[in-house]
Structures are given as structure tokens and as C-alpha cells.
Amino acid sequence: MAQVEKRGGLLRKSSASKKPLKEKVVLMYDEIFMTEDPSKCSPRFWEELFLMKVNLEYLEGKLESLDGEELMKIKDNINCLFQHCIQALGEEHPIRVVNALQTLCALIRGVHQKNKSTSGFDIINMLMGFDKAELCMKNLMESLDSLLCAEGSESLKSLCLKLLLCLVTILSHPPSRREHGYDAVVLLALLVNYRKYESVNPYIVKLSIVDDEATLNGMGLVIAQALSEYNRQYKDKEEEHQSGFFSALTNMVGSMFIADAHEKISVQTNEAILLALYEAVHLNRNFITVLAQSHPEMGLVTTPVSPAPTTPATPLGTTPPSSDVISSVELPLDADVQTSNLLITFLKYSSIVMQDTKDEHRLHSGKLCLIILTCIAEDQYANAFLHDDNMNFRVNLHRMPMRHRKKAADKNLPCRPLVCAVLDLMVEFIVTHMMKEFPMDLYVRCIQVVHKLLCYQKKCRVRLHYTWRELWSALINLLKFLMSNETVLLAKHNIFTLALMIVNLFNMFITYGDTFLPTPSSYDELYYEIIRMHQSFDNLYSMVLRLSTNAGQWKEAASKVTHALVNIRAIINHFNPKIESYAAVNHISQLSEEQVLEVVRANYDTLTLKLQDGLDQYERYSEQHKEAAFFKELVRSISTNVRRNLAFHTLSQEVLLKEFSTIS
Numbered sequence: 001m002a003q004v005e006k007r008g009g010l011l012r013k014s015s016a017s018k019k020p021l022k023e024k025v026v027l028m029y030d031e032i033f034m035t036e037d038p039s040k041c042s043p044r045f046w047e048e049l050f051l052m053k054v055n056l057e058y059l060e061g062k063l064e065s066l067d068g069e070e071l072m073k074i075k076d077n078i079n080c081l082f083q084h085c086i087q088a089l090g091e092e093h094p095i096r097v098v099n100a101l102q103t104l105c106a107l108i109r110g111v112h113q114k115n116k117s118t119s120g121f122d123i124i125n126m127l128m129g130f131d132k133a134e135l136c137m138k139n140l141m142e143s144l145d146s147l148l149c150a151e152g153s154e155s156l157k158s159l160c161l162k163l164l165l166c167l168v169t170i171l172s173h174p175p176s177r178r179e180h181g182y183d184a185v186v187l188l189a190l191l192v193n194y195r196k197y198e199s200v201n202p203y204i205v206k207l208s209i210v211d212d213e214a215t216l217n218g219m220g221l222v223i224a225q226a227l228s229e230y231n232r233q234y235k236d237k238e239e240e241h242q243s244g245f246f247s248a249l250t251n252m253v254g255s256m257f258i259a260d261a262h263e264k265i266s267v268q269t270n271e272a273i274l275l276a277l278y279e280a281v282h283l284n285r286n287f288i289t290v291l292a293q294s295h296p297e298m299g300l301v302t303t304p305v306s307p308a309p310t311t312p313a314t315p316l317g318t319t320p321p322s323s324d325v326i327s328s329v330e331l332p333l334d335a336d337v338q339t340s341n342l343l344i345t346f347l348k349y350s351s352i353v354m355q356d357t358k359d360e361h362r363l364h365s366g367k368l369c370l371i372i373l374t375c376i377a378e379d380q381y382a383n384a385f386l387h388d389d390n391m392n393f394r395v396n397l398h399r400m401p402m403r404h405r406k407k408a409a410d411k412n413l414p415c416r417p418l419v420c421a422v423l424d425l426m427v428e429f430i431v432t433h434m435m436k437e438f439p440m441d442l443y444v445r446c447i448q449v450v451h452k453l454l455c456y457q458k459k460c461r462v463r464l465h466y467t468w469r470e471l472w473s474a475l476i477n478l479l480k481f482l483m484s485n486e487t488v489l490l491a492k493h494n495i496f497t498l499a500l501m502i503v504n505l506f507n508m509f510i511t512y513g514d515t516f517l518p519t520p521s522s523y524d525e526l527y528y529e530i531i532r533m534h535q536s537f538d539n540l541y542s543m544v545l546r547l548s549t550n551a552g553q554w555k556e557a558a559s560k561v562t563h564a565l566v567n568i569r570a571i572i573n574h575f576n577p578k579i580e581s582y583a584a585v586n587h588i589s590q591l592s593e594e595q596v597l598e599v600v601r602a603n604y605d606t607l608t609l610k611l612q613d614g615l616d617q618y619e620r621y622s623e624q625h626k627e628a629a630f631f632k633e634l635v636r637s638i639s640t641n642v643r644r645n646l647a648f649h650t651l652s653q654e655v656l657l658k659e660f661s662t663i664s
């Protein structure tokens with residue numbers, strides 16, 4: 001008996017006398033690719049199709065063989081196939097469900113691949129039809145959600161994830177990205193976190209190896225647009241507060257309530273889009289280049305504002321930006337418009353959400369911002385463009401209103417390398433969060449970001465023109481806060497870990513400052529600040545010496561700080577007697593800064609310092625184990641918010657459609 005051999009949808013007998021026979025499923029595909037409705041002659045056509053084993057190779061090959069015009073002729077049949085696939089997902093028979101999932105994968109991949117070479121049709125229209133797209137996607141998502149949440153086959157769930165992966169490829173297609181990009185990015189962020197610590201997640205692998213420029217840039221644009229929209233809304237609310245009744249009241253009674261007013265405009269943040277940015281930065285080295293891609297600053301581009309429904313209300317930043325906002329960034333660059341990029345937008349966003357960390361929700365949002373900055377600060381390429389003198393930007397960070405300082409005018413901001421804005425953000429956090437509910441974890445991460453940036457500068461001998469004094473002053477004030485609140489803080493935190501990190505930052509400047517500080521006078525100013533604030537360092541030494549000589553729980557931690565202070569104490573003990581002698585000889589009761597610097601410069605040669613190892617080394621960020629609990633809780637919270645806001649969004653769309661349907 002002749003053997004049967006299967007090739008490309010054909011059944012061939014070994015005897016050459018017989019013509020090859022096509023599989024039944026292939027014959028049914030051929031009917032779909034005709035212009036006639038295949039169910040006209042065969043009413044049970046769609047029922048039978050999903051009982052047949054899918055031939056992915058033939059189906060995708062058939063789509064590939066047609067040009068755009070030919071594909072448009074069979075659009076109705078493609079739409080019909082897509083809709084029947086979704087219906088089959090609700091069947092009890094698992095074979096039908098599996099075949100429907102595989103068919104959907106082939107359809108989406110094939111149509112998307114076809115669209116790369118021709119812009120003669122829209123992907124969404126070709127697959128579903130514009131008039132039925134919203135209902136189709138709603139039904140599809142509900143079916144996939146049911147399959148993923150149900151107890152059942154892991155292979156079936158894997159197929160669901162593969163289908164969703166096919167769907168998020170719309171990020172590389174501008175028209176589709178404008179309409180669906182936000183949802184696709186949020187979906188991708190959640191899929192990457194689906195059982196990520198329990199099994200091999202295909203989305204983590206896929207996202208880590210994406211190198212398609214259009215897709216990565218598309219994802220970056222969607223994230224930038226969402227963050228920009230939040231920044232714009234926050235700025236509008238801030239101006240509303242400053243120009244309204246509160247402003248008049250403040251003029252009468254002073255600024256005693258300024259912090260309370262600021263708290264009122266710290267509204268809900270957008271952790272979903274922030275999580276997407278984190279996953280892209282953390283997993284994909286190629287995405288780092290997207291951070292620096294220039295585009296017009298979105299807040300400066302005027303776009304028409306469509307009236308929005310007033311109910312139901314959703315929190316600021318949790319809904320996707322309108323398509324008007326999304327399309328606005330795809331304008332040509334204008335010489336009169338300040339250019340921006342994703343990193344600048346993210347830094348501005350971070351400066352808002354990191355201002356207020358009093359509740360757990362905002363604390364987590366600030367933590368995620370700092371984790372993203374940690375990943376950026378460790379990346380060699382990111383550091384290269386952060387420190388690039390040829391990439392200067394004016395970055396207007398939001399600063400917390402404080403009684404003892406005036407708000408800086410936007411127009412006075414200098415154009416500087418982007419690393420200056422990162423350092424400004426870290427300094428701003430340091431000086432504004434010394435409070436009773438001390439955010440120790442955030443402070444540790446903040447100091448780590450600064451340390452990693454300094455390590456890069458030392459390694460590459462980058463002489464950054466930055467106002468280092470602001471950083472030194474902030475660090476010393478933080479040490480003073482730790483000491484003055486020793487009893488309260490030690491009841492909750494190991495403050496010596498943070499103190500050691502701060503002291504070692506000073507040790508970095510002392511040991512390697514001559515290789516990365518911009519001028520010799522900058523190095524002199526470092527010594528001046530240490531000498532000027534010597535009392536703070538003396539008090540710190542007394543505190544850690546006291547605790548390191550006692551047999552308490554802080555003995556070892558305090559002892560490390562004691563040893564780390566050796567060079568700072570050497571500088572103080574070396575220069576202070578000489579400064580006092582200079583003042584006595586010249587009969588001066590109080591020396592000026594320049595006179596102190598003169599003494600410092602004249603006595604460097606006789607100063608002896610110890611070489612300290614490991615100052616320019618650090619432990620790289622690792623999510624697994626250390627951050628797993630944080631991300632599990634974060635994803636759970638994001639999923640709840642997305643589900644709730646998605647329901648609101650759908651309701652408002654239905655209300656609008658109902659209203660429009662009554663217009664003659």
C-alpha cells in the first residue's frame with residue numbers, strides 16, 4: 001500500500017500517477033480567500049472549520065501571497081473568520097478553543113506582516129472592521145481573561161499569552177498605536193509580570209530581545225505621551241491653586257499652610273505606564289536608546305481639546321491620553337520649540353510623584369521611579385548620553401513649596417547635560433523628605449543613584465560642571481537630621497547603613513575628586529565645606545563611637561561608620577589648627593571663605609590620607625528575591641486599578657455612542 005506523505009497542506013501518495021490531494025482544512029481556507037461567503041453553500045462551514053487541525057504555515061503563506069488590493073477584496077471573509085474565532089473561544093470543546101486561538105495568531109501575524117510593506121489598509125479594519133472593532137476586542141479580552149483565570153491546561157494558557165503577544169505588535173504601526181497604543185503597553189506590562197517568578201514567562205524573553213526600532217520607539221512614544229499628559233494635568237491644577245482663592249488667602253495670612261495646599265494636588269499616579277517603562281528599561285538594552293530620542297516638548301504643542309464626559313470621574317493619570325495628544329508629538333521639530341525626550345518627561349513626572357510619600361500608594365510610586373533611575377544609572381550607554389556635553393536640555397523639575405526658598409523662574413534654568421537634572425532630582429528629594437515618617441528605603445536608593453553616577457564619572461574621567469556644593473550641603477543636612485532624631489529613627493531603621501553611604505560619598509570626592517570634579521577650585525570647595533561643617537562630622541563620630549564601644553545591636557554597623565570617617569577627621573584635624581593659627585597671626589576674628597581656601601591650598605602637601613578600597617564599587621540592581629514582594633503587590637494594585645478604570649472608560653464610550661446615535 002502506498003505511503004501517505006504530508007507537505008504544505010497537500011496529501012501526496014508515493015505513486016506519481018495520482019494528483020496530490022489537499023487537506024480539508026486547506027480547502028476550507030481556500031474558500032475563505034474567495035470573495036463569496038463560504039457559509040452560503042455550507043451552513044455548518046464555521047462549526048466544521050474549528051474541528052480541523054490548524055495549518056498555520058498554509059494560512060500565513062496564503063495571506064503573504066496576496067497584495068493589499070487583493071486582501072481588501074476578501075476583507076468581509078477575514079472579518080467573519082476573526083469573529084467566528086472569538087465565538088469559538090467560548091466553546092466547551094477544548095479542540096475548538098485551541099484551533100481558534102491558533103487561527104487568531106496566524107491571522108494577526110499575517111495581516112500585520114502584510115501591512116509592513118503596504119499602507120493600503122488599516123490592520124484593525126482588515127481584521128475586525130471598524131464598526132465591530134470595539135465589541136470584538138471586548139469579547140476577545142473577556143474570553144482570554146476567562147481562559148487565563150480558569151483552572152485548566154497550562155498549554156492553553158500559553159496559547160492565550162502568545163495571542164496577546166501578537167496583539168501588542170501594533171506598537172510599531174503609527175495609526176494603530178494612536179488608537180490602541182496605551183492599552184497595548186499596559187497589557188504588555190501586565191503580561192510580563194504574569195507568574196514571572198513561578199515559571200518561564202515568554203513575554204520577558206520576547207521583550208528582552210526586541211530590536212525592531214519602530215516597535216521600541218512606538219512603545220517609548222506611548223509612555224512619553226501618558227507621562228506628559230499627567231505632567232500637564234498636574235501643572236494645570238497647580239496653576240489653578242496658585243491663581244484662585246487659596247492664592248489670595250495666602251497673601252493675607254502668609255505661607256503657613258503651603259504644604260497642605262500642595263498635598264491636595266498630589267493626586268493618583270499612573271503606576272501602570274511606569275511599570276511598562278521599568279520593564280522596558282530593565283529588560284531591553286535596546287530601549288535605552290529610546291530614552292534619548294528627541295521630540296517637541298509635548299506640553300508646548302497646542303492641540304484641540306475635545307469635550308469630555310463629566311461622569312464617571314476617573315483619577316488623574318489613570319486614563320489613556322486622548323488620540324489628539326498622542327498624534328501631536330508626531331510633528332516636525334521646530335527651532336522655536338524646546339525639544340524633549342522620554343527621559344526628561346520621566347524626570348519631570350518623578351519630580352511630581354516623589355514630592356509626597358506620606359501614604360503607601362505614593363511611597364510605592366516614588367520607589368518605582370527610583371528603581372528605574374537605578375537601572376539607568378547602571379547602564380553604560382545611558383550614562384554616555386546623560387553626560388554628553390553635546391546633549392544639553394533645560395529641565396524644569398517640580399520643586400516642593402518650602403518657606404525658606406523661592407520658586408526658581410523657568411526661564412532662568414540653564415541648558416545642561418541630562419545627568420545634572422538627575423542629580424537635581426536626587427538633591428531635591430534629600431532636602432524635602434526629612435520627616436517623622438522617614439522614608440529610609442527611598443533615601444538609600446537615592447544615595448545609590450548618586451553613587452553610581454559618580455562611579456561612572458570617576459571611571460570615564462568626566463568632569464561635570466555641576467553645583468556640587470548643593471549636593472554636599474544636602475548630604476550634611478541629612479546627617480544632621482539622622483543624629484538629631486537618633487532615638488526615634490533607631491526604633492524603626494538601621495540609620496548607620498545610610499550614614500555609611502553618605503560618608504562614603506564624601507570619601508569618593510576626597511579620594512577621586514581630582515579626576516572628575518570640573519576644576520581644582522571645586523576640590524578646594526569640597527575641603528572648605530567639610531571644614532565649615534566640621535561640627536556635624538565631629539558629632540557623628542561621637543555618636544558612632546559611643547554605639548560601637550557598647551555591646552548593643554548597633555555595635556558592628558556603627559563601627560563601620562567610625563572607620564569610614566578616618567579621612568574626613570584627618571582633614572578636619574589637619575586644617576582646623578592651621579586656620580585658627582592664621583586667624584590669630586592676622587588678628588582676624590572670623591575668616592572669609594577665600595581666606596580659608598588660601599590656608600587649605602597652602603597646606604595640602606602636609607596632609608596624610610588613607611587609601612580606602614571599594615569606594616568605586618557597587619552591587620548591581622537585581623529584581624529577583626530582593627524586589628519580588630514589592631512587584632507582586634504593585635502588579636496586584638495596578639490590575640485592580642486597570643480593571644476598575646477600564647470599566648468606567650467603556651461606560652463613558654457607550655454613553656457617548658448612544659448620544660451620537662440620536663443625532664440626525
